[in-house]
Structure formats: C-alpha cells, structure tokens
Amino acid sequence: MFINSHLATGYLLYKLNIFEKKWLPIWILSAWIPDIDGLWSSSVVEHHSVLHTQIFWMVLCSLGWFIGHLKKKLNIKTFFIILFIGTFAHLFTDYITARTVGIKWLYPLNDVDYFLYPIIPENGNIPIWKMLVPPYLTFYFENKLLTAFEIFLNIIALVLYFFSFKKPN
Numbered sequence: 001m002f003i004n005s006h007l008a009t010g011y012l013l014y015k016l017n018i019f020e021k022k023w024l025p026i027w028i029l030s031a032w033i034p035d036i037d038g039l040w041s042s043s044v045v046e047h048h049s050v051l052h053t054q055i056f057w058m059v060l061c062s063l064g065w066f067i068g069h070l071k072k073k074l075n076i077k078t079f080f081i082i083l084f085i086g087t088f089a090h091l092f093t094d095y096i097t098a099r100t101v102g103i104k105w106l107y108p109l110n111d112v113d114y115f116l117y118p119i120i121p122e123n124g125n126i127p128i129w130k131m132l133v134p135p136y137l138t139f140y141f142e143n144k145l146l147t148a149f150e151i152f153l154n155i156i157a158l159v160l161y162f163f164s165f166k167k168p169n
C-alpha cells in the first residue's frame with residue numbers, strides 16, 4: 001500500500017478514540033514505520049525486511065510493554081500498545097493490497113509469503129521511487145477493488161480530518 005494510505009490508516013485508528021488525543025503522532029508513525037525499510041532496499045520486491053514480519057513487532061512491543069509495566073509507566077505501556085496495533089494494521093493492509101510481495105505472517109516458522117490476490121513479483125524489480133510512475137503505477141491500480149479500497153481509506157480519513165475542525169454547537 002502507498003505511504004499516504006498507511007498514514008490515513010493511522011489517522012482512522014486514532015479516530016477510534018481508544019486513547020487520549022495526544023497519541024495522534026504515535027498512531028500515524030506506527031501505521032507507517034514498517035515502510036522505513038524502503039530506505040535501504042534496492043527494489044520494491046526486496047523492501048519487505050524483518051520490519052514487515054509480525055514476530056518482530058510482537059517481540060519488540062511485548063518487551064517495551066513489559067518494561068513499562070515494571071516501571072509502572074502508563075505512557076510507555078500505551079506507546080507500545082499503539083505501536084503494536086499500528087504496525088499490525090500496516091502488515092494487514094499490505095497483505096490485502098499485495099501486488100508484488102506479500103507478508104510472511106509465520107516467519108521465522110516458515111518463509112511463505114502470504115497475499116490475498118495473486119502477486120507478480122517480477123513487476124517489483126524496480127527501485128522504490130519508480131512505484132510512483134507507470135508502468136508500476138498502472139499495474140498497481142489494475143485491481144479495481146483494491147484501488148477503490150485504498151482511495152476510500154484516504155477519502156474517509158480526509159473527511160474525518162476536516163470535520164475535526166468543526167466547532168461543536
């Protein structure tokens with residue numbers, strides 16, 4: 001999924017009002033952070049590093065939460081709960097919208113790449129920045145259902161964002 005859609009997902013999760021408003025930046029960051037591996041990946045298809053595995057975030061967030069628990073710091077615990085939910089949402093939406101590379105849900109138990117719709121890994125043998133131009137872009141949007149889903153996600157987030165400025169009567 002594209003970065004703007006991950007940011008939108010983070011915003012939608014924040015709008016569920018599970019925690020106080022001050023956590024907005026952490027929601028946005030958490031929903032995006034696995035894609036930071038794009039910075040050191042040579043191609044789209046290779047950009048799914050360990051940051052795109054569930055086990056990594058499970059271990060990191062459990063440890064972080066546990067440290068917060070021992071230190072009796074609610075903020076630390078909340079931070080790691082949000083990080084866990086946000087990164088899970090990232091992996092889940094990447095799994096749904098996978099076009100060239102899926103998610104290794106059971107890594108390191110197995111190395112199987114899971115995806116909802118058939119993927120074409122060869123189309124991902126391009127540098128990350130080329131995701132933003134055809135032919136990758138047109139290939140990405142070939143699946144109309146996924147395109148509609150991703151656009152819908154962004155529109156809902158934008159609408160909620162603009163409505164958040166409306167003063168209550």
Ligand SMILES: [Zn+2]
Pocket residue numbers: 001034035052090094
């Ligand atoms: Zn991703």
